[in-house]
Amino acid sequence: MRIDLTGRTALVTGSTQGIGAAIATGLARAGARVGVNGRTESRVHRAVAALGAQAPDAELVPVVADVSTEAGAREAARVLPEVDVLVNNLGVFEAVEALEISDAEWRRYFEVNVLAAVRLIRQYLPGMSERGWGRVQNIASDSAVVIPAEMIHYGMSKTALLAVTRGFAKRAAGTGVTVNSVIAGPTHTGGVEDLVYELVDRDLPWDEAQRAFMREHRPQSLLQRLIEPEEIAAMVVYLASDHASATTGGALRVDGGYVDSILP
Structure with missing residues (x-):
């Protein structure tokens, strides 16, 4: 299967390392112009240089912004006013004993792992809909379905992200824009x-x-x-393509069979 994203612009949040960097590389290799996002200029420019070495012909756009904030989301829109492929990859996680998770941490996990994606979808979905083509992907986790006892707050946030995905897929119905979640299993980062x-x-x-x-x-x-990050990226690149035009509102698993379900 040949995937050609030439002429498309993508934004991958939290893409200076790990899964995000692998996704940005995969999209760039498929021909997309890719916004590489992180919070600090030094990290973003190091990532752009590293990704450029792996995809020499790629057009990579540094997007220095903390997209977990309203100001950061606006800055991303200033750098990339129009986006065809939005990959909400940014997320935080940490093992914490369940009864010791503070109110502040519950709020932080919702802000970073859920509300950041919501803001960017609100920001870019109207333009995608007007142009009649777009791809929104939210990087979820097996923890959304199999809540880990050591990371309940993380699992909660990823479960919420599945709901966000399904809801915005309904909002985008009939526009040519697809909205999906990718459920990543335990990944080597x-x-x-x-x-x-x-x-x-x-x-x-x-x-x-x-x-x-x-x-x-x-x-x-x-x-x-x-799972290796490149294995997650392969699903994201496919969903960003025209080949996946009939797949929307879904939660597609790249989890190594971790979630005990016969449904995707």
């Missing part, structure tokens, strides 16, 4: 490496630590390994 070592013996070599983490904390995984 720097942040997840930190989480693994919070939950298993820090003295273990990485391969052993990863296996222990999956065995003890994610035993439902049929893949029995962490």
Whole structure:
């Protein structure tokens, strides 16, 4: 299958590392002009340089903005007034004992993981609808369905993101714009490496630590390994293409079989 996104402009939030960087790279390799987003100029420009080395012909646009804030969302719109593909990837997570999660943390997780996506959808969906084509994708998590005991606030925010996706897909009905969630399973990123070592013996070599983490904390995984960011990106690139024109309002799993369901 050949995916050609030439002429499309994409914005990937939180794309200086991890899954976001892999998604930005995948979209750029498919021909899209890609906004690379992060909170600091130095991180964004380092990411643009690294992504440019992987996709030499790509047009990469630095978008320095904290899109979890109203001011940051406005700054993103100033840099990229029109976007054809919006990937709401920005998110925070941390293991916290359930009864110790403060009110402030509950609010922060909603602000960053849910409301940031809502703001950007409100910002870009009207233009997509007027042009008759657009792709909105919200990067969710298996934690939206299988709430982790050590990250209830994170799971809550990702469950809310599924509802946001379905609701805005209905709002976009008949416009040529699709709105979907991608449910990412346990993925190999720097942040997840930190989480693994919070939950298993820090003295273990990485391969052993990863296996222990999956065995003890994610035993439902049929893949029995962490997913690589590029595997998540492949689904996002497909959903951004014309090939996925009839897929909307969905929650598509790239979870290694972690969620015990026969439905996507």
